[in-house]
Amino acid sequence: MIKTENLTKEYNGSKAVDGLNLEIAEGEIFGFLGPNGAGKSTTILMLVGMIEPTEGRCTINGIDVMRNPFEVKRIIGYLPENAGFYGHKTATQNLDYFARFYGMNTEERNKRIQELLELVHLEDVKQKAGEYSKGMLQRLGFAQALLNDPKVLFLDEPTANLDPEGVIEFRNWIKRLSEEGKTIFLSSHILAEVSRTCKTIGIITKGKMVAKGNLDEIRAKLGQDKTINIIIETAGAIPEFHHHDIMRAEYDGNKAQICAKSDIRDEISDYLFKSGIRIRGMRVETPSLEDIYLEGVNVKDEWTA
Amino acid sequence: MNGLLNVAREEFFDHITSKKFLIILGLFLIISMMAMSEGIEKYNDRLENYNERLTHVKESGMPSARFMPEKPSILPVFRAMSSQLPLLGAILALSLGFDLITRERESGSLKSLLAHPIFRDGIINGKALGGIAALALAIFIALLISFAMLLIFSIVPTADELGRILLFGAIAVLFLLSFFSIALMASTVSENSGKSFLYAFLIFLILSIFMPVFGGMVTDRVIGEPPGFNSGHLASESVQLGAEERRDYDQARSAYWEKRHAVDDVINLVTPVNSYNKIISEVLPYASSSGTTSLSLKEGLGKIWANILALLIFPTVFFAIAYVKFMREDVR
Numbered sequence: 001m002i003k004t005e006n007l008t009k010e011y012n013g014s015k016a017v018d019g020l021n022l023e024i025a026e027g028e029i030f031g032f033l034g035p036n037g038a039g040k041s042t043t044i045l046m047l048v049g050m051i052e053p054t055e056g057r058c059t060i061n062g063i064d065v066m067r068n069p070f071e072v073k074r075i076i077g078y079l080p081e082n083a084g085f086y087g088h089k090t091a092t093q094n095l096d097y098f099a100r101f102y103g104m105n106t107e108e109r110n111k112r113i114q115e116l117l118e119l120v121h122l123e124d125v126k127q128k129a130g131e132y133s134k135g136m137l138q139r140l141g142f143a144q145a146l147l148n149d150p151k152v153l154f155l156d157e158p159t160a161n162l163d164p165e166g167v168i169e170f171r172n173w174i175k176r177l178s179e180e181g182k183t184i185f186l187s188s189h190i191l192a193e194v195s196r197t198c199k200t201i202g203i204i205t206k207g208k209m210v211a212k213g214n215l216d217e218i219r220a221k222l223g224q225d226k227t228i229n230i231i232i233e234t235a236g237a238i239p240e241f242h243h244h245d246i247m248r249a250e251y252d253g254n255k256a257q258i259c260a261k262s263d264i265r266d267e268i269s270d271y272l273f274k275s276g277i278r279i280r281g282m283r284v285e286t287p288s289l290e291d292i293y294l295e296g297v298n299v300k301d302e303w304t305a
Numbered sequence: 306m307n308g309l310l311n312v313a314r315e316e317f318f319d320h321i322t323s324k325k326f327l328i329i330l331g332l333f334l335i336i337s338m339m340a341m342s343e344g345i346e347k348y349n350d351r352l353e354n355y356n357e358r359l360t361h362v363k364e365s366g367m368p369s370a371r372f373m374p375e376k377p378s379i380l381p382v383f384r385a386m387s388s389q390l391p392l393l394g395a396i397l398a399l400s401l402g403f404d405l406i407t408r409e410r411e412s413g414s415l416k417s418l419l420a421h422p423i424f425r426d427g428i429i430n431g432k433a434l435g436g437i438a439a440l441a442l443a444i445f446i447a448l449l450i451s452f453a454m455l456l457i458f459s460i461v462p463t464a465d466e467l468g469r470i471l472l473f474g475a476i477a478v479l480f481l482l483s484f485f486s487i488a489l490m491a492s493t494v495s496e497n498s499g500k501s502f503l504y505a506f507l508i509f510l511i512l513s514i515f516m517p518v519f520g521g522m523v524t525d526r527v528i529g530e531p532p533g534f535n536s537g538h539l540a541s542e543s544v545q546l547g548a549e550e551r552r553d554y555d556q557a558r559s560a561y562w563e564k565r566h567a568v569d570d571v572i573n574l575v576t577p578v579n580s581y582n583k584i585i586s587e588v589l590p591y592a593s594s595s596g597t598t599s600l601s602l603k604e605g606l607g608k609i610w611a612n613i614l615a616l617l618i619f620p621t622v623f624f625a626i627a628y629v630k631f632m633r634e635d636v637r
Contacts, residue, residue: 042637050419051635070422078420084413088319100311101421144417 001026001152001183002047006056009042009207016042018207019056024185024200029178031198032187033293039207040187041081044154047185048078060152074102077150081157083141087130091122091140094129095147102148116143119173134161142173152183159193171197191293203293222292229285230258230265235278241271254280308423309431316405316435321442325400330443333393334450340385341451345458351377379455379462380589383470386447387585390477391578395509398440398481402488403505404498405432406631411497416636429631433489433624440481448474465601469588476584479616483577484509486620490627493634513578520572520579528565532557573612577619580612 002024009017017039024030034040045051047058049069058065060072085094092113099109117123120139125132129140138161145153159167174184174197188194194201195215202212203222211221227247232238238256241249245261258268265282272279320326355377406429409415418428448470455462462470488505495501532554573579587605606613 045637048420050416051637070424073420073422076420078416080413080416080420082413084415084417086319086414087412097311097315098417098421101308101423103307141417145420147421 001028001061002030002058002185004043004047004056004058007043007046007053007058008055009039009046009051010054015207017046017053020204020207020209022202022209022212024183026183027178027181028200029174029184029186029198031194031201032185032204033189033191033194033201034187034204035189038189038204040189040204041156042207043204044078044156044185044187048076048154049073074148075151076154077145077148077152078154079138079141079145079156079158081160082134083137083144085129085132085137085140085144088128090128091117091125091143094140095144098144099147112147112149113143116146119143119146135163135166138162139166142170146177150182152185153177155184155186157188158186159188159190167193191290219292227259227261228263230260230263230268231281231283231285232256232258232268232272232279233281234272235280238272238277239275241268243267308421309427309434312423312428312431313434313438316432317438317442320401320435320439326397326439326443329393329397329400330446333389333397333443334447336393337386337389337447338450338454340389341382341454344382344385345454345460348377348379348382348460349458378590379460379466380469382455383451383473384585384589386451387473387477387589390480391513391581394443394477394481395484395513397443398484399488399502399505399509401436401439402485403492403502405436405489406492406627407495407498407501408492410636419636425632426628429493429628433486433627436485436489437478437482440485441478444474444477444481472588473585476581476588476613476616479613479620480577480581482620483616483623486623486627487512490623490630493627493630512576516572516576517579520569520576523572524565524568527568528561532561570611574615577616580615580619583612584609584616 002022004020004022007017007020007022008015020039020043032040032043042051046053047060047065049065049072052066061075063071063075065072085091086097089097095113095116096109099112104112114123120143122136122139122143125136129137132140138158142155142158145155159170162170174186178184184198186194186198200212200214201218203210203218211218213221232255234254237253238251240251241256241258243260243264245264247259247261249256249258258264263284265284269279269282355375406415409418419425451470484505487508488501491501491505491508492498495504573583587609590605
């Protein structure tokens, strides 16, 4: 549904997005993860036809975005980061203005706007958009992105201004939209948000894609060079254990923490058994996805520096 | 096309319901109507004087057209309104245009707008169209009130006067368009509304105050003083001239004024206020249009076509800059 080929954007000789190749299937919830300034918003702006790539191309549902931005905009919805509206208009007036671009008649517009305002709980708000809180603007932005019942939805930092209750509700909306078969492209710098909402994740830093796949694949890819922490507890004092994969080890009476290049639990348990020491517990402490992500992003930074 | 009209419609209603539009238009109407009211009073005095002279001519038995008094025109009444436009009208036009794009950028609504199926040129053209429509409405309201005032005083314009008044309306819109396009251009090239206002106002000052004042000085510098008599005395001085000397002097003087008018015309062309004033002096003459002192509308237009063309080219140039800048802009 969404495809980019060598998508590149340069600003004053510096590459904000560098040769991005991406393919997202229909109905997928894709999380685009990366630190601030990584190139997430620039990628989205190229995908929605707002800025022109320096190189490469992107298509939505087979339509070339640069050649047919008008057709693309008919089938997509876009929630920008910090969604902006006309401050002197109410939510209904703002949505009505945007809905007119889709050629809806008055009845269709009124019905759709009412549905969406109920969805985002702004149906009873009479204030003008200029008096809205950031959270309210974000919810209005979400309604605006759904005006044309889009096939593909681009959401740029959608939960940035929402309160915890709003975030949970947002996740439910995404789930429901995904069940309806919509393709969702969600960009965020918050790992927890992406990992909870998205089926597939792509990690970008300094304009380049570092990893793409589901959570396990990401973990495997970024975590493949990571060390393993083995925590051991025995009935008696633990004797010092030697292995070429051990990087460091800390012994404290009947407890030990061994940091190794590979999973050497079998070798440790054999050694302890032969030494006549009973094992009370042994577990591997895997790095969290956040640790892997942060390390992955840093590694990439070093590569691209 | 649908998108363009949607933007234009929205802009038009936003303009005519905005406080700044209503306040400046209100001020313009009040001042214009006060000036018009004074003009109508003078017109009535002139009309009374005309009637008296007409009666006198008839009673004295001098039927020749030479002795017939000239019927006063209502056009000077509209001249009073036209004189308010270079300041208040220009401020109205600037106020409508200076934040058209910057405000959208600042609020983030430009991204929301561009996310929907509309081409970029539809946005900039729609904004321009909405602004022009609002300015045309302002002039239309002003003319409508003026006609109402004329009717209250039982004054009915002739067909020629009506044509000239309507032409004045069109020229007024064209003049306001110059300043609107300057403001729109400033809004497109500026980072924020504050800077945009500053740039637009600066250009307004240069065109409305600096150019008309310093234009004359430039002409003086380029052309120099009018030719004097060969003895160094000016022609106005009572000097006894021979026939040949008189002819040489007349030729030099005529050449000087031709040259001076040519330079003035060039300066006028690049100064909307001067162009506007020149056009108005032909379209709304002080003397009666039927009299011998002024040209017919057709003849008058022949004299000022270059100024009308300048008033068309001026907004086109600034709008073209705004258009190109907006089309190439990366919305981030």
